[in-house]
Amino acid sequence: MTLPTLQDAIDQAGSPIRLMWKPNAPRWSPPVVPPEFVGWREEQKASYETVALSDLCHHMTDLFIEGPDALRLLSDYSVNNYDDFAIGQAKQCVVVTEEGYLVGDTILTRNGAEKFNLVGVPSSLAWIRHHGATGDYDVSFSLDPDSATRKGGDPVLFRYQLQGPRALQLVEQAFGGPLPKTKFFHSAPVTLGGRTFHALRHGMAGQPGYEFIGQWKDGEFVKQALLEAGESFGLVQVGAWAYATNTLESGWIPIPTPGIYTAPELREYRESLPALSFDGMNALRGSFFSENIEDYYTTPYELGYGRLISFNHDFVGRQALEQARKHTTRERVTLVLDPEEARRVWGADLELRETMLRCRVEADDQVVGMTFDTAPMVLRGTVLSLALIDKKYATPGTEVTFVWGEHPGPGTDPDADLGFDRIKATVQIAPYNEYARTGYRAND
Structure with a gap:
């Protein structure tokens, strides 16, 4: 039995907006993580006053890319500059259509000479995976969906985010000293209790911090070690409600509408996506309504991503973005x-x-x-x-x-x-x- 595609769903609904507009749809909430631990107000304040621990293991999708053409694929289908892209470095990877509309942005890390990991909202992961599989690229993919859609089993990786004005002090307490000096959006291997994993210098609420990333089997040990070390620093675990607010002050827009629903040349791509994919199910709702879904499309310049665009290489959407920056x-x-x-x-x-x-x-x-x-x-x-x-x-x-x-x-x-x-x-x-x-x- 052939499952319906995103294009089938659009055709049946009559238009993209008739498919996507879902007033009173359930509010998005990270799966698995409790809504609150000690109350969303205290959890939100901890990121700014003491230190907050957020469990990021369950609400994002991972795409692991490996092969001699992996970097060429990423260069062909994202706007970023990959000169001097070091092992252990991360980037905010921005993907656009030929028309220059945003498909999505994710965090890309380089884990080896030919090994990369994209993590985030599935839209741009699906885009990269599709073009890697249908194009002339010697690459392989492994997908780990978020815990709401994974069909059983545990995540591949753990991710714990520690941030707040006392985060660095807590880290020194837990690890017995400061971590290796690391640039923003770079990671360093660290060891705790015989477990080796990575510390990515990063934060989401406009505060200093780290994301600790490693194999799932070590996750519970690492989490408990951070919780124990955090007792003297006022550490607060962050639930789903407070976590979902911590991007507001940092200016990051989590789920813009991908610009894939209307271009005739993207019909084949829409036919490659299941109707029940993220791009087919992500609801639009609110007081701003238009019959034209293109009114919800965005460009990287509008979202403040202009500094990430590099015209030192050819990529899908380059010509459109060269025009968009002027208009x-x-x-x-x-x-x-x-x-x-x-x-x-x-x-x-x-x-x-x-x-x-x-x-x-x-x-x-x-x-x-x-x-x-x-x-x-x-x-x-x-x-x-x-x-x-x-x-x-x-x-x-x-x-x-x-x-x-x-x-x-x-x-x-x-x-x-x-x-x-x-x-x-x-x-x-x-x-x-x-x-x-x-x-x-x-x-x-």
């Missing part, structure tokens, strides 16, 4: 919602769980952008939202309106008056966190 009309910003109005909508305790709704941003009686990620931030005393808005309104301090609600979708006018809550907001820079803007690469 980008939207900019990534942080919206700071008015605290009183936010409490009017979500209550005194701002009981809004992290949400990836696409919400309207309005100014001068018109739609000027949309949001991607919205959540309450305890230490800010209000709600922050990452958005793309017209450059005319992107200057910090500009006042706009955030529109909260869920449009029913096809059959209702996109601009219909549906009684949505409107909240005053002020545009600020992204990343909002100063350390994320200035400190991540201070050790490069």
